[in-house]
Amino acid sequence: MAQHATTTHAASDDHGHGHGEHFAHPAPVWVLLGTFGALIFLTILTVFIADNVELGSFELLVSMGIATVKAVLVGAFFMHMFWDKGFNVLVFLSSLLFFALFIGFALMDSYETLPNVSDYYKR
Amino acid sequence: MATTNVVRDEYSELVDLEHSHDHEHGQFIAHHFHSAEQQFDSGKLGIWLFLVTEVLFFGGLFVAYIIYRYNRPDVFIDAHHHLDTLLGGLNTIVLLFSSLTMAWGVRAAQLGDNRTTAISVLATMVCAALFLGVKAVEYSHKWDLGLLPGNLFSYDPLAKHDHALISNYLVMLCVPFGVLLLGFLLGAILNLNTGKKLIGQFYGGMAITMLGYFAGVGVGVLWMATMTPKHDSHDDHHAAVVVAADAVRPVVFSADDAAPKVETAVVDGAAAAEAPAGSTAPLDKSLGVFFSIYYCMTGLHAVHIIAGIAALAWIFYRSLAAQWRPDYFGPVDFVGLYWHLVDLIWIYLFPLMYLIR
Numbered sequence: 001m002a003q004h005a006t007t008t009h010a011a012s013d014d015h016g017h018g019h020g021e022h023f024a025h026p027a028p029v030w031v032l033l034g035t036f037g038a039l040i041f042l043t044i045l046t047v048f049i050a051d052n053v054e055l056g057s058f059e060l061l062v063s064m065g066i067a068t069v070k071a072v073l074v075g076a077f078f079m080h081m082f083w084d085k086g087f088n089v090l091v092f093l094s095s096l097l098f099f100a101l102f103i104g105f106a107l108m109d110s111y112e113t114l115p116n117v118s119d120y121y122k123r
Numbered sequence: 124m125a126t127t128n129v130v131r132d133e134y135s136e137l138v139d140l141e142h143s144h145d146h147e148h149g150q151f152i153a154h155h156f157h158s159a160e161q162q163f164d165s166g167k168l169g170i171w172l173f174l175v176t177e178v179l180f181f182g183g184l185f186v187a188y189i190i191y192r193y194n195r196p197d198v199f200i201d202a203h204h205h206l207d208t209l210l211g212g213l214n215t216i217v218l219l220f221s222s223l224t225m226a227w228g229v230r231a232a233q234l235g236d237n238r239t240t241a242i243s244v245l246a247t248m249v250c251a252a253l254f255l256g257v258k259a260v261e262y263s264h265k266w267d268l269g270l271l272p273g274n275l276f277s278y279d280p281l282a283k284h285d286h287a288l289i290s291n292y293l294v295m296l297c298v299p300f301g302v303l304l305l306g307f308l309l310g311a312i313l314n315l316n317t318g319k320k321l322i323g324q325f326y327g328g329m330a331i332t333m334l335g336y337f338a339g340v341g342v343g344v345l346w347m348a349t350m351t352p353k354h355d356s357h358d359d360h361h362a363a364v365v366v367a368a369d370a371v372r373p374v375v376f377s378a379d380d381a382a383p384k385v386e387t388a389v390v391d392g393a394a395a396a397e398a399p400a401g402s403t404a405p406l407d408k409s410l411g412v413f414f415s416i417y418y419c420m421t422g423l424h425a426v427h428i429i430a431g432i433a434a435l436a437w438i439f440y441r442s443l444a445a446q447w448r449p450d451y452f453g454p455v456d457f458v459g460l461y462w463h464l465v466d467l468i469w470i471y472l473f474p475l476m477y478l479i480r
Binding site for chain 1: 159160163164167168171172174175178179182183185186189190193194208212215216219220222223225226227229230233234449450452456459460463464466467470471473474475478480
């Protein structure tokens with residue numbers, strides 16, 4: 001039994017984290033503060049653009065782009081994805097893939113049925 | 124497996140030999156895990172899977188938003204005049220700050236600094252409650268104006284909105300938090316006086332959290348109060364604007380006061396005049412659908428904030444009990460990930476709801 005325990009312990013060493021208590025990756029303080037500063041800057045930027053810059057049809061694209069940059073910052077540093085196991089990141093990003101499929105098919109359907117909806121309101 | 128416990132005990136002994144300075148190693152390792160790291164990795168994968176379901180859960184509502192905005196862009200442009208960008212922006216910054224304090228708390232727990240973790244988690248809970256307080260002011264103001272979901276929508280742009288500063292709906296939304304505040308205060312005083320320091324501190328922290336809610340309500344009401352004179356003039360002008368919009372788009376206007384609000388009213392009136400183009404449903408009914416989507420998305424988000432406060436309270440208690448160590452901080456990390464996801468969803472909700480121009 002002691003043999004078994006030693007083996008599993010050695011196996012956990014293979015993860016490259018050394019002994020059990022070294023799997024923590026405390027984020028450096030400057031990374032946390034820098035991320036927060038960037039997030040506040042981007043929030044002010046997106047409000048400023050919405051209030052003062054005429055972007056027309058690009059407006060949604062720009063505001064969603066800024067939101068995505070903010071989301072990546074939160075995900076990478078606050079949520080530790082930068083230091084996390086690749087598999088966990090893959091699992092989470094897969095949800096975005098399925099969400100994109102969901103939107104894509106729903107929009108395709110909406111595009112096809114939009115004329116019918118307009119006809120309904122004209123009646 | 125009957126021998127599992129034996130394996131773990133021997134393993135614990137083995138680890139104890141290696142780290143003899145650490146007298147309680149393995150105290151928090153469940154019997155079916157071989158090591159603290161394995162336990163942490165399992166929990167981490169579990170919370171990531173949960174977050175995947177959360178993304179898809181909110182995904183349905185985002186799709187509803189996208190389809191409706193795609194079909195009726197005019198409704199969304201009109202609706203944004205009813206949402207206060209400053210309060211939304213304030214709430215965004217509050218949530219971003221709460222994410223910082225949460226990440227700070229996780230870092231402290233990883234370093235075994237339970238005191239800093241407790242303070243960080245408390246700050247996170249206060250921010251969460253403050254967010255809810257501001258949201259309560261926003262909601263109650265909309266309910267007063269009749270900006271309600273679906274067929275309940277009864278907003279009349281021509282009506283005079285001489286609503287009270289403190290809405291009855293706001294008072295109702297404050298009652299549960301007031302009761303909790305009193306309960307936690309009482310619990311804190313009683314327990315601290317009878318020497319039960321841990322639970323007393325916990326109740327004290329929760330009372331401070333509830334005070335955060337009332338701070339949010341205060342900020343929201345103060346902001347609404349500074350807006351009220353403008354609101355009244357906005358409403359006074361509104362009838363004239365709508366009439367004017369029928370004839371000619373008003374270029375010259377007695378816009379001596381409240382210039383931005385008058386501008387808003389002009390757009391309102393113009394939209395109302397242009398909307399019945401014959402090809403679409405009446406604007407007011409469609410606005411009701413917008414507010415259905417608005418209340419579903421922000422409401423579900425608020426429910427997540429409340430659930431987050433409950434989960435954070437558990438983390439707060441365990442931080443006060445000094446249970447985190449460099450090899451055992453999983454629960455802080457996992458609740459933190461959930462909290463950051465709630466923040467992530469708001470990062471998208473804010474521009475989609477408040478920043479449509």
